[in-house]
Amino acid sequence: MKEIIKQKIIDGITMPIPEFTKRDVRLPKVSGKAYAVIGMRRAGKTTFLWQVLSERIAQGMPRETLVYLSFEDERLTDISASELHLFVEEYYRLYPEWRDKYKIVFFLDEIQVVKGWEVFTRRILDTEKVEIFLSGSSAKLLSREVATSMRARALEVRIYPFTFREYLRHLRREPLQPFNRLSKSIRTRIEKDLRDYLVCGGFPEAVGLSLIDRTELLKTYVDVAILRDVIERHSVSHPVALRWMVRQLLSNPAGKFSINKFYHDLRSQGISVAKDTLYAYLDYLEDAFLVRTVPIMAHTERARMVNPRKVYPIDPGLIYVYDRTGRANIGHALETCVMLELERRGAELGYVKTLENYEVDFLARFPDGKRMLVQVCADLYDPIVQQREIRALLDAKKEFPSAILQLIALDIPPTLRVPKEILLHHASAWLLEDRKE
Numbered sequence: 520m521k522e523i524i525k526q527k528i529i530d531g532i533t534m535p536i537p538e539f540t541k542r543d544v545r546l547p548k549v550s551g552k553a554y555a556v557i558g559m560r561r562a563g564k565t566t567f568l569w570q571v572l573s574e575r576i577a578q579g580m581p582r583e584t585l586v587y588l589s590f591e592d593e594r595l596t597d598i599s600a601s602e603l604h605l606f607v608e609e610y611y612r613l614y615p616e617w618r619d620k621y622k623i624v625f626f627l628d629e630i631q632v633v634k635g636w637e638v639f640t641r642r643i644l645d646t647e648k649v650e651i652f653l654s655g656s657s658a659k660l661l662s663r664e665v666a667t668s669m670r671a672r673a674l675e676v677r678i679y680p681f682t683f684r685e686y687l688r689h690l691r692r693e694p695l696q697p698f699n700r701l702s703k704s705i706r707t708r709i710e711k712d713l714r715d716y717l718v719c720g721g722f723p724e725a726v727g728l729s730l731i732d733r734t735e736l737l738k739t740y741v742d743v744a745i746l747r748d749v750i751e752r753h754s755v756s757h758p759v760a761l762r763w764m765v766r767q768l769l770s771n772p773a774g775k776f777s778i779n780k781f782y783h784d785l786r787s788q789g790i791s792v793a794k795d796t797l798y799a800y801l802d803y804l805e806d807a808f809l810v811r812t813v814p815i816m817a818h819t820e821r822a823r824m825v826n827p828r829k830v831y832p833i834d835p836g837l838i839y840v841y842d843r844t845g846r847a848n849i850g851h852a853l854e855t856c857v858m859l860e861l862e863r864r865g866a867e868l869g870y871v872k873t874l875e876n877y878e879v880d881f882l883a884r885f886p887d888g889k890r891m892l893v894q895v896c897a898d899l900y901d902p903i904v905q906q907r908e909i910r911a912l913l914d915a916k917k918e919f920p921s922a923i924l925q926l927i928a929l930d931i932p933p934t935l936r937v938p939k940e941i942l943l944h945h946a947s948a949w950l951l952e953d954r955k956e
Contacts, residue, residue, distance in 0.1 A: 527606075543685060556654040556655075557656070558678035559833050560748070561722055585623075585624050600636060606625070607647060625649055627653050630653050631656075681722075683951065687712060717852035720834040721835075773850075773858075774851075775827035813831070835853075857949075873914040877911035878911060896929075900932050913940070923942065931945060
């Protein structure tokens with residue numbers, strides 16, 4: 520094992536940095552913490568570790584102080600937590616001059632495959648002059664496991680599939696000016712790119728693939744996430760019910776999902792499973808970043824629990840793959856895209872049901888106290904749709920008077936006028952806004 524570890528260290532220091540598309544991911548500025556880089560499989564976590572490594576080299580850090588280690592290696596299958604210290608000891612045998620004199624950065628990719636890794640990570644943070652980046656496919660990497668063993672010693676860094684801006688950057692078409700300063704021809708091209716993005720999604724490997732290849736690739740991503748990050752990880756006792764749930768969630772994007780209704784649907788199909796188990800399965804799928812859920816915005820926890828949650832895939836590209844109608848649902852894809860962007864911008868989300876029975880897609884609450892009521896619509900050319908979307912925002916404003924009203928749409932009539940309280944956005948312009956630190 521020592522020889523394997525020594526070779527892993529040498530390989531991790533000498534291997535060339537792969538080409539990558541820069542991600543717009545913010546690192547928390549808190550010293551003395553590990554960074555837990557989490558997200559769904561194939562979203563780009565490993566690439567982000569290489570991006571950070573590259574940035575550290577650009578800042579002047581010697582390459583020998585930046586150690587990338589992947590634990591998805593069959594040679595490390597049987598490694599125990601008690602052997603993890605060998606990575607530190609073997610490194611300092613190779614580079615004794617660095618010990619206690621220079622901060623070493625360890626990039627521990629898919630570290631969660633080693634049971635008990637948390638204790639090791641906490642110990643070297645306390646005893647060595649190191650900085651640590653951890654990666655994993657499950658939110659458990661940060662939440663329950665780290666909370667138990669690392670006692671607030673890790674900070675979360677979420678990696679999603681490409682944002683729309685990152686998608687354009689990957690295609691080498693990222694605009695370098697604000698949207699309203701671009702020429703009409705460039706804006707038109709960007710709007711077409713957005714429609715393509717809403718169908719294809721932002722998983723890096725899927726960008727540019729044919730429909731058949733992309734569909735098969737994304738199905739594989741989902742299957743692997745279900746098997747490795749849910750069934751195997753949580754010892755799921757009823758995989759049939761789990762797979763039914765996945766199909767239901769991914770075929771109904773931006774729809775409301777009721778565990779109670781799903782429970783009765785399963786029973787009608789002869790599938791018997793406890794409601795508590797189904798609640799756990801939904802949590803597992805969210806932990807694996809396959810879906811995101813948005814509860815109703817209510818004043819009591821009970822109201823939040825009894826009302827169905829809206830469920831979104833982690834990437835709009837999954838919608839076409841699982842939509843049983845076989846057509847691209849641009850409206851739901853746009854709503855998914857806006858939801859994910861609000862999450863990236865740090866918002867806590869809920870949907871709003873008004874007393875007059877209107878619905879607003881999102882109430883977004885930001886850490887600085889700002890609130891936004893956000894309505895998303897693909898096409899505002901229909902006067903009935905215009906009236907419905909505007910009326911919903913104005914009605915919700917009565918309950919949340921401090922909230923900023925936002926209406927985001929793909930197609931907006933040039934003559935459309937909305938009440939002054941409402942900020943009207945073309946989706947392309949809103950998605951390309953610069954995020955403030």
